[in-house]
Each structure stands twice: as structure tokens, then as C-alpha cells.
Amino acid sequence: MTKINAGSVRFDGVVKRFGDVTALKRLDLDIAAGELVTLLGPSGCGKTTTLRLIAGLETASDGRIEIGGEDVTHLTATSRKVSMVFQSYALFPHMSVAQNVAYGLTVGGMRKTEAAQKAEHGLEMVGLAGYGERLPSELSGGQQQRVAVARAIVLEPEVLLLDEPLSNLDAKLRRHVREEIRQIQQRLGLTAVYVTHDQEEAMAVSDRIIVMRNAEIAQAGSPKELYDCPNSAFIADFIGDANLVPVEIDRVDDGQCHFTIGNRRYSTTNALIQAGPAQAVLRPQSINLDNPQMDGLPGEVTAAAYLGREIQYTVETSAGPLFVIAEANARAHKRGDAVSVNIANEAVRLVAN
Known part of the structure; x- marks a missing residue:
């Protein structure tokens, strides 16, 4: 051709x-x-x-x-x-x-x-x-x-x-x-x-x-x-689904930012962010829901929708409501269930306010 x-x-x-x-x-x-x-x-x-x-x-x-x-x-x-x-x-x-x-x-x-x-x-x-x-x-x-x-x-x-x-x-x-x-x-x-x-x-x-x-x-x-790697909250929200959670960065050591989401401590690498207020970008696919006895952020399922290939949840937490996407073959949760919300450090991206 x-x-x-x-x-x-x-x-x-x-x-x-x-x-x-x-x-x-x-x-x-x-x-x-x-x-x-x-x-x-x-x-x-x-x-x-x-x-x-x-x-x-x-x-x-x-x-x-x-x-x-x-x-x-x-x-x-x-x-x-x-x-x-x-x-x-x-x-x-x-x-x-x-x-x-x-x-x-x-x-x-x-x-x-x-x-x-x-x-x-x-x-x-x-x-x-x-x-x-x-x-x-x-x-x-x-x-x-x-x-x-x-x-x-x-x-x-x-x-x-x-x-x-x-x-x-x-x-x-x-x-x-x-x-x-x-x-x-x-x-x-x-x-x-x-x-x-x-x-x-x-x-x-x-x-x-x-x-x-x-x-x-x-x-x-x-x-x-x-x-x-979105460079702003606008990009994070515009490209794909994202949870934007306000956080306060306590300190930055060699590009490693230390902060809190709800009652949980986290750290992630981002050399462009300084100590102070920021927003944590949490992609819904990177959040895992476990039984409430697990060591994570406590939450309650307020909405659940089965969409064939995936299940979409809204979970209320002390950090605010989080949108979560789980694979269809994962353990299902129903509205009203208590869950433990687990977020890996490497799944968090920080952007400036």
C-alpha cells in the first residue's frame, strides 16, 4: 500500500x-x-x-x-x-x-x-x-x-x-x-x-x-x-476517572512526600511538590476494598453497580466519598457494607492545589 x-x-x-x-x-x-x-x-x-x-x-x-x-x-x-x-x-x-x-x-x-x-x-x-x-x-x-x-x-x-x-x-x-x-x-x-x-x-x-x-x-x-503523571488536578480529573482528595504534606525528604489520608499515613515520590496543602489523585482501579477487619481506611459502601466487566462502588470514608472500580470476579460488596479501603503508596499521585 x-x-x-x-x-x-x-x-x-x-x-x-x-x-x-x-x-x-x-x-x-x-x-x-x-x-x-x-x-x-x-x-x-x-x-x-x-x-x-x-x-x-x-x-x-x-x-x-x-x-x-x-x-x-x-x-x-x-x-x-x-x-x-x-x-x-x-x-x-x-x-x-x-x-x-x-x-x-x-x-x-x-x-x-x-x-x-x-x-x-x-x-x-x-x-x-x-x-x-x-x-x-x-x-x-x-x-x-x-x-x-x-x-x-x-x-x-x-x-x-x-x-x-x-x-x-x-x-x-x-x-x-x-x-x-x-x-x-x-x-x-x-x-x-x-x-x-x-x-x-x-x-x-x-x-x-x-x-x-x-x-x-x-x-x-x-x-x-x-x-x-498528571501535572494538575484539572488533568487528573479530565484524563480518566480520578478521586481528588485534599491532603496536607507534612514534610518532603529527597522528593518523598509524607502525608495523611483520613487516619492513614502515606508517602509517595514527587519532587515537584512542596510541604503544605496539595491534592492526592487516587485512580478508582487502584483502590482495593477488603473486609473491615483489614488494616485500611474504614469505609461504608453507599452505592454499588454491576456493569458486566466491572463493579463500580461509592464508598464513604473520613476522607470523603471515593469512587472505586473492581473487577467483576472480585468479592462483591453491597450497599451498607462496612469495608476497609486499601491504597498502595505507589498508587497515589500528588498535584498542587
């Missing part, structure tokens, strides 16, 4: 203003060729503005944008080697699938026979060989999404942009299509910038996630880095 000539993306001090509103503060960003980077964050954080600046649909107020090492800061969208897959697939209902895929090529002046061949190859790349004569209405939502991807990649972009591409699909189909998009990106060696507000989706598809907040980068890293 032919690989696309992927390009890198670089933002050097890029700022975007709309009148008196700063939609994007000074942004420095590097995306390597062949990397899939997701821009993740709540509404209004600047992620879509960043995507539109790469696409050339917005113009930077300050700074420099490079694609494939070329300065494109002042180039129009049509002069940049990028393609975008939109939230609404924007397929023409009266055109066949093949005609939809070939549309951008023919508008660009390519002969119809050559465009048809490229469209056929594009459909083959996304696993839709033989679907060219169908109408979009004859395809499933996931197949329509793949047609939109095929239409984008036949233009041989250096960068593929995806703006909330799965938001119109139901939950089960979203999981399936995101896997297909990731496989296509890896097979073709595409550079892809993916925008979503869904943290699970971002973790599933990304080489690297850039979490944005208040028009700037809050933290960037691999899905594992962001989950295991």
Missing part, C-alpha cells in the same frame, strides 16, 4: 485574536511527520482554533506556522497540503461514493479517468473496494466516515485533519471506527491532527495528546504519561 508523504507541523509563538478576545495564547507546538496527535479539551479551550489555523481557515494574529518545514503562515487553505475530515461528513447525496471521493481531484483539474482511478485506490485503502457505485445513503454511518477519509487522503495531503470525526456515531460504532481510522493512519504513515472532547477516544487513537485549557496547553504527553 502506498504511503503518503507525511509532513511535520510546527507552531512558533502562534497567537489568534478575534477582536478583543484571545482565542489562542502564545502557542509553541511540534508535531512529527507520521504522528497522530489529538487536541483534547473542553469547549472553548482553543483546540478547534488550532486545527483551523493548521488548515488555513483562520489566519494567525502573531507567530509562524510551518508544514513540512515550509512557512505557510500567510498561505490560503487551498495552497496548503492539508485535508480535513469534518464532523458532518459533507457527502453529496446525489453522487456515487466514487464520485464523492474523486470530487476534490476533478475540481482541482484532474482528468476524470485519472480521478476515478485514484478514487478507486482511495476506497481500497479504507477497506471499501467495490463500494464505488453505491450512494452514500446506502452505507452505514461508519462506512460514510471512511468515504470522508478516502476523499481526504486521495488529495495526498502532508497533514490530515480530523474535526470531531466520530461525534455523529453511536458509542459502539465509535469504538469500531476509531480503530479503523488509527489503522489507516498507521498503514499510510499519515501525519494526523485529531480534535475531540472525548478523553477515552483521545487515549485510544493517539501517539500523543495535547490537553488544552483556557486557550493554551495544559499538558502534553502520551496517553499513559497523562494518566499516570
